[in-house]
Amino acid sequence: MADRYPGYDVLSKRWTESWNETTRQVIDRRLSVPRQARFFSAAEWRTLSAVCDRIMPQPKDRPPVPLPAYVDQKIAAGLLDGYRYAQMPPQGEAWQRGLAALDRAAQDAHGGRFHVLPPDQQDGLLRRMQQGELTGEAWGGMPCKLFFERRVIPDITQAYYTHPVAWNEIGFGGPASPRGYVRMGLDRRDPWEAAEANTGERAHARRKNNRVG
């Protein structure tokens, strides 16, 4: 269902008891992430952006969550996962090698770099990566399936769901400190939670969502 929580904007709670000062600063920093690459080259950035668009396609009627910027920032800031598969290089190297290998696979299969291909061909290549079917020297021994599962998917999709726009889409309450929740049981909603639009109740839900802040 598109727009399941009409009018809900988690940012409207910014100055309520649901957000403390520390949280406001953290979210401000996240929303103001620099949109240009610090780690990736221009060519890598184009491929990465195209991958992000397919892994997490976004509506055209709003500014996109800057996913390539978050992937870049994680590497540039040296934020690690706490583990590395023995067959995988460090995260920055894995991304560089994986993006280059994806471009090579795109050239081999379709005669153009990944970012110039139509979406269905891009999806086809990503599916082959997911299935472990892309091989060749460009991968340098890194299993493409592991690259997909442990770098591409988590780095992009997790970044998306750290963003308030994504919280709005799924009706997540967002930050809750110091105020938590009071109405705990099934089918109960606190007034500062997103209201879902059920059939015929969109206007009602919108009114409620306009009052969460």
Add this chain to the structure above:
Amino acid sequence: MSADPFAAPPAANGRAPDVFKRGGWVPMRQYGEDEAVDFAVVGTGAGGGPLICGLAEGGFSVVGFDAGPYFRPLEDFASDEREQDKLYWTDERVVDGANPITMGGKNSGKAVGGSTVHFAMVSLRFRPEWFKSRSALGYGADWPLNWREMWQYYTKAEKALSISGPLSYPWGPKRPRYPYRAHELNGAAELLARGAEAMGLKWTPTQLATVSAPHRKSPPCVYRGFCRFGCSTNAKQSQLVTFIPRALQAGAEIRDLAMVGRIEIGPDGRATGVHYHREGRWRFQKARNVAVAGYAIETPRLLLASATDKFPDGLANSSGLVGKNLMTQSNQAVFGTMAQEVRWNKGPPSLSITEHWNYDDGKDFAGGYCWMAQGPLPVEWVTIQTSSRGLWGQALRDEMEKYNHQVGLKMVGEMLPDECNRVTLADQKDQYGLRVARVTYSWGDNDKALIQHALGQMQTSLEAVGATNIFRQEDDTNHLAGTARMGDDPATRW
């Protein structure tokens, strides 16, 4: 936000952060490096915290070392999944084996208070038979401890942490009442209860280390649901807000941002102190005794890295067992969608539980498990959706929109010890110049059988409450144990 607790160690100059007050301080005794303290304790988590406190209250001089920062939760903790990655041990570790363990936030803390700062607060007791599982049940190994002795410690710990729990517990020998009342159930916990009752299984509100009424300076839990990302109100009874402040009052010193890299051994074969990295350089603290309480990865890593000519295989390792028998717990889950709004993120994530001990009902595997209600926040939830179902693109977006209708049951199951599951030292070095841990893990046939049994039971329970679109999270583990094994016999123990 106050001064960055990562920038310079706040615990210095005769004071340590007051965890109950923004910008506040409490006095802290400090010991000179050339003054041999009675005890250097490496790690300030679930093991180190009470040990440091007990030693200090017993009149010993003690310094507790932690590689992580000293937070004041009220001002340092954001209400945010990603920001709170700062609580975890995210330094590199190499993982391999047939079932590599996902390290980091799932199982490793790096902060004063250790993993108790982010743990989900579930405070279970071992069942008596588990202490002698080899003799009594025919699997695993016997502990060199009597269950009654351990149960007395459980009672003390439950009192010290004001554990909230049910008046009577449905399984095992009689235990005292929990000190504080059980927390109310959220929607996800109600659904566990309904499913269990439909299957004829017992269930109970989970015993949790977050207070349901005020306790000292901790206010009651307000059901924020960010428990695994640090409690910003101090309702959670982590070591950071319980035993560590008590330890300071009793004269212990906490050294934060202090990574111990090697234990020094004297000519007589006894420890003489610890080499540790703090404020950009290596230092040495003299100590008459060294206790290592670094959890199942860092403890063997330090013992192995402290090898000398006299102890070429590492300290306390004449048995060759240090680093071996690493154990984790199976943490698979079943998820589904409800017609109702569940809003499972409200409150602690595991508010109800059903235990399955499986010893006398003819199962074809050893060991037991429990399952608990679930309430993952969006980042964890998308990780489950992608890793379990391989979803991405529009299909993923469509599934994520059902967030407020999701319900889930997650097991915590026994995995059996195996010497091949182990911690060794890799050649790669970390930011301190220390060799990183290599963590090797493969599930055994018994582990797989237990997991499949639990998944089937959890699925039946979800079907019984009318969940649809049910799927299984087949690959997840949580919690660590092993690698520094206890024994009955001093001759073979070390």
